[in-house]
Amino acid sequence: MKIIMLGAPGAGKGTQAEMICEKYGLPHVSTGDIFRANIKNGTELGKEAKQYMDKGQLVPDELTVKILLDRVAQDDCKNGYVLDGFPRTIPQAEVLEDALNKLGDKIDYAINVEVPDENIINRMSGRRACVNCGATYHVVYAPTKVEGICDKCGEKLILRDDDKPETVKSRLDVYHKQTQPLIEFYSKKNILKEVDGTVSMNDVFNNIVAILG
Numbered sequence: 001m002k003i004i005m006l007g008a009p010g011a012g013k014g015t016q017a018e019m020i021c022e023k024y025g026l027p028h029v030s031t032g033d034i035f036r037a038n039i040k041n042g043t044e045l046g047k048e049a050k051q052y053m054d055k056g057q058l059v060p061d062e063l064t065v066k067i068l069l070d071r072v073a074q075d076d077c078k079n080g081y082v083l084d085g086f087p088r089t090i091p092q093a094e095v096l097e098d099a100l101n102k103l104g105d106k107i108d109y110a111i112n113v114e115v116p117d118e119n120i121i122n123r124m125s126g127r128r129a130c131v132n133c134g135a136t137y138h139v140v141y142a143p144t145k146v147e148g149i150c151d152k153c154g155e156k157l158i159l160r161d162d163d164k165p166e167t168v169k170s171r172l173d174v175y176h177k178q179t180q181p182l183i184e185f186y187s188k189k190n191i192l193k194e195v196d197g198t199v200s201m202n203d204v205f206n207n208i209v210a211i212l213g
């Protein structure tokens with residue numbers, strides 16, 4: 001099963017992607033997580049991506065597409081994956097579609113997690129992230145057992161540099177201009193599924209499971 005998670009920054013794509021991956025035994029492929037791991041490790045890719053991420057802008061398509069295609073060509077993606085944060089532009093979606101077409105393959109579902117902009121800034125300020133394993137928490141809605149420490153791998157959690165309210169506003173603008181058109185793109189392909197992202201994490205998940213079966 002190949003799934004794309006769509007939704008604004010902070011809609012809960014990462015949170016739901018992790019839950020889906022656990023239930024269905026799929027790898028979680030997040031371009032944002034790949035970039036953050038590269039920033040942490042001080043790679044050239046990380047340095048380049050950081051310039052854009054810190055401003056809330058998108059990393060250029062050429063760079064992002066290559067990383068994604070390399071990642072999904074790995075062995076663990078053979079039986080499917082959950083894409084979180086990719087595609088984010090129509091050209092990215094087209095490249096992915098072409099690459100899959102060549103393999104006689106396709107995306108099964110594009111799940112749009114809907115959350116209005118008003119709810120987003122509040123969510124972001126309470127988010128804590130693990131750069132080591134990609135887990136996501138929230139100080140109120142999804143607290144860790146020990147404050148500041150990842151429940152899954154024991155690493156120290158971070159506050160993402162791009163979660164400052166000013167940067168979140170730019171990310172929302174970029175989302176509406178460049179990413180939202182993907183909703184229509186996948187709707188036309190009859191694979192779009194919409195879920196309300198404002199209810200509790202478990203309720204969002206149950207609605208997704210009802211779609212995936």
Ligand code: AP5
Pocket residue numbers: 007008009010011012013014015016031032033035052053054056057058059060061064084085086087088092123124126127128136137138139141142162171197198199200201202204
């Ligand atoms: P990325 O890491 O993908 O960030 P994003 O899309 O902005 O999304 P977020 O990770 O911020 O939010 P999310 O939807 O995953 O929500 P989460 O589950 O954490 O990308 C970062 C940057 O990298 C981009 O700005 C860009 O520069 C670059 N980039 C990445 N991919 C790219 C691409 N393809 N092309 C170009 N550039 C790219 O949830 C948010 C918070 O809310 C958490 O604290 C969570 O615990 C809480 N929460 C979740 N669900 C609920 C709920 N139902 N109720 C209450 N709280 C909830």
Ligand code: MG
Pocket residue numbers: 013014015030032084085
């Ligand atoms: Mg995320």
